[in-house]
Amino acid sequence: MNDALPKWADIALIPLLNLTLALIVSGLVVGFIGEDPFEVLSLLIEGAVGSADGWSYTLYYATNFIFTGLGVAVAFHARLFNIGGEGQAMLGGLGVALALLYVPWPHWSLALLAAMTGAALFGAAWAAIPAWLQARRGSHIVITTIMFNFIASALMVYLLSRVLLVPGAGGSPETARFAAATNLPAIGDLYALMGWGCVERPIASVCRAPLNIAFLLALLAGFAVWALLWRTRLGYEIRAFGHSEPAALYAGISPTKIIMVAMLISGGLCGLMAINAVMGEAERLVIDPVQGAGFVGIAVALMGRSHPIGICLAALLFGMLYQGGGYVEFDIPAISREMILVIQALVILFTGALDNMVRAPMEALFLNRRRPEPALPTSATRSDGDPKERKVEP
Amino acid sequence: MTIFKTLMGASAALALGAGAALADPGLIIDLGGKFDKSFNESAFNGAQRWVEETGGEYYETELANEAQREQTMRRMAERGANPVVVLGFANASTLDAVAPDYPDTDFVIVDSVVEQPNVKSIVFSEHEGSYLVGMMAAMASETGTVSFIGGMDVPLISKFACGYAQGAKAVSPDIDVIVNMTGTTPTAWNDPVKGAELTRSQISQGSDVVYAAAGGTGIGVLQAAADADILSIGVDSNQNYLHPGEVLTSMVKRVDNAVYDAFTAGEAGELETGVEVLGLENEGVGVAVDENNQELVTEEMTAAIDEAKAQIASGEVEVHDYLSDNNCPAY
The missing domain is CATH 1.10.3470 (ABC transporter involved in vitamin B12 uptake, BtuC)
Incomplete structure (x- = not known):
């Protein structure tokens, strides 16, 4: 993996941006079939984490x-x-x-x-x-x-x-x-x-x-x-x-x-x-x-x-999509089982396949920000990373 | 959630005050999906017919995975749906655990038996209907070979195949019955291309009547049979119209009627729990004859079928049920 991004951006910011994009596109799809995307999203979250059940x-x-x-x-x-x-x-x-x-x-x-x-x-x-x-x-x-x-x-x-x-x-x-x-x-x-x-x-x-x-x-x-x-x-x-x-x-x-x-x-x-x-x-x-x-x-x-930490978080997200998806499907008849699948697929598409779409501009952005200290870009990158986190770098 | 709880409370109060009759029925569509061209779709059609005729409303949801079964059944019951109809044998053990928690709600399960006081179990005698179409196939065959194409290789489909083989052998004991299953994954219910391939392979082995019990795969079977100018037999709903004059008959299994009747009886508060067997005598299964196939069905066939029906009803002929011992004496 390259060093253009600080560790926190690599493991947290990029996935979050990807997820947001996926949710925006899902919201558009939900909007197209005439349902309120915010209602669907809030139901999805409520169904997934809104109760002990x-x-x-x-x-x-x-x-x-x-x-x-x-x-x-x-x-x-x-x-x-x-x-x-x-x-x-x-x-x-x-x-x-x-x-x-x-x-x-x-x-x-x-x-x-x-x-x-x-x-x-x-x-x-x-x-x-x-x-x-x-x-x-x-x-x-x-x-x-x-x-x-x-x-x-x-x-x-x-x-x-x-x-x-x-x-x-x-x-x-x-x-x-x-x-x-x-x-x-x-x-x-x-x-x-x-x-x-x-x-x-x-x-x-x-x-x-x-x-x-x-x-x-x-x-x-x-x-x-x-x-x-x-x-x-x-x-x-x-x-x-x-x-x-x-x-x-x-x-x-x-x-x-x-x-x-x-x-x-x-x-x-x-x-x-x-x-x-x-x-x-x-x-x-x-x-x-x-x-x-x-x-x-x-x-x-x-x-x-x-x-492993990223996997646990991603698994939690997919667990939420599964459970919340079932909840939405139950409560809003227009949202079918296939529609839930579309939303899940969009999340996979944006986080997996289209990862570089977000990554490349972000890397450019972070490199730009560093330009003021041009002498040693690699050591600058190193000092960005928390030593604890760096141990787990693949 | 708060509105939901109020509704729940209100419907619970209603149920206590006036009996369960005032609730809307609920239907849980199984994993195959609402448009599986077969079992689930038939149930969905029954519910739609009930809506058209009564103007009523019902709760409906589709399962997306195994773990949702129990959760969905409970949510239906808690939301006040009554009766709650679940489809397919895979729900049996879950329903057995859920039903006692909701004594004021009636449950209906299709294709399996659950022994609880508030559960109505509806099972079909598919082997008897298949026996009749097997007889017709043997009488229509000129080559002395008939065949069967099943969907996913599960015991329920062997029940169809076994009844069919018994019927064919009852007419002519040395007839050859070729049995093929489309596959081992749920996609086998919806693979018309493979269905057509299997049909052509069976034709090359001499078959001239093919019976498809394979959901959406059957569309390909019927098409390939019509293309090769041999006879085919449809399943579940009446499929005679698909290729008029080429489909010998259809073994109808009235899941739609079962759902329709459950909804109607539930609304009137007259749903009787216990086991109901839908067979030949109460037209739960049967042989479809209409203007599309009446020229194919000879008087001889009609007479033989009527006789067999009477013999099955009287117990003189007993069609072996594959599910009773997972074995088929006819092949």
Whole structure:
């Protein structure tokens, strides 16, 4: 990344400008169909963060996106474009289901450990084949990972409608529910524990919200990814390989090893998403537990500039769009499900694809401002950055 | 939010005072989307017909992902919609958890059974309707091979296929029935190009009657069959008009009627909870005959179908339901 921008502008100002542009264009689109953009925006925000219920769902979606976003980001650092998060998360779901269906776990914490192992192993295994093909045979990872998404979905349909199906369940392609002992503590349990309600019926909506302990796991995973990439030798090798393969090779870093390791970690993180969606929310394996989170993870990683903090913030934003979007769709009949998709797509377009449109003028602006001290532009840039922040620079 | 809460309070008070009859009904469209040319669209059409005929209003929303199911059901109920109609088997376990929290609200679920005192479950005997069109296909076939194209490979579609194969084999035991599914992702419901390809492949294997139970994909199946001058069979709604004289018949599944009736009964406060099976006898499923296909349907076919209907009604012929054991004896 170049040094034209101070760190704060790179990680905060540019995404905010991008987001504002996306919202303006979305507002125009909403205006075109005859609805009030401000009403839609305020409903969207109210739905996403206006109540405990809204927050719970927002953070639930964000949890999914943090996992897939981190997965995509780790691969990004090795300059690998993993668009197979969808399939890896599906297989992660299978790992969770297999770990939970056949063992009578006495307590959720043991079940969680087993499910995490299953999810990460299956997700990583699904990423391993494209990784090997890339490392050894040069098959492009973009092509192979997206093909593996389709294979994953075919495998899931086969398993759920032929093998793992509960007989006589009315034909719904899903497994039996996991045992109650394996259910993860959710936001409703916290409410009950703290005496905030959720004990007697009728219970508030928040008590049934799917936000669960996987959210904390996602934050931990974020920290672990940061520590891995910027505090370990392996992380350094991954980043060095991503910056320049010939240089990495010259430094004695094995490309095969880095491609394999980066993709295994990436697949494992995507697979862990299933802890939230399969073990935490559905409590059974349904035919498509991922629901596009693997692809949203790409946008989240792009927007978060492949840094765990950025990813958490971007995931929160997408969680808000998901939850608030559903709220808007419910309240304003003219705003359909597809319209919400358009707004989400605009955010992705502006933050991902059109990033340079904002970045180039901003860089020019910042360079202009520095002209008064022309002698050493690079050292001026350095003194701009907070030393704490500079440590995490990729 | 404050207005919303006032409304909620008001409707709750109404519900307590005057029973649930005064509320507007609600419809939750499932993940396939409102215009899936099939199941959801049929339900939507039923709701629209109710609006046109009664001038009433209803709440409607479309799910965008799995996690919204429970949230949306609760919001509908809290907003005072009554009855709340949900579509598809995927809602069953969620509804089972939600319904007890809203004892004053009636719920209707289509295509699955939920055993709660305030839930009406509507299921269709698709296998029986498919059995009848299978008989017609076997009687119309000259090559001794008929075929089936399903949408997404899920057990519900195998229920259609299995009924069809049984019907065909009931007419001529050594007939060949080719069964293909379009795909394994939800896009299989809306892939007319692939539907047409599969049709051509089945024609090359000798099929001369093809039955499509594949949502929007079926449009391509019917088109390819008409292009190759063989017969096709439509599904869900009456699709005979799509290619007059080329579509043998349609296996109609009246999801629209189910929704319409639920709305009407709900408005009159007469919705009966429990399980309702819509089959041949109450025209929940059936065989469509109109001016577009009457020349194709011979008297012999009509007689055979009427006889089979009577035999199924009396229990003399039992059409195997694939969902009961995930197995099909006919193929």
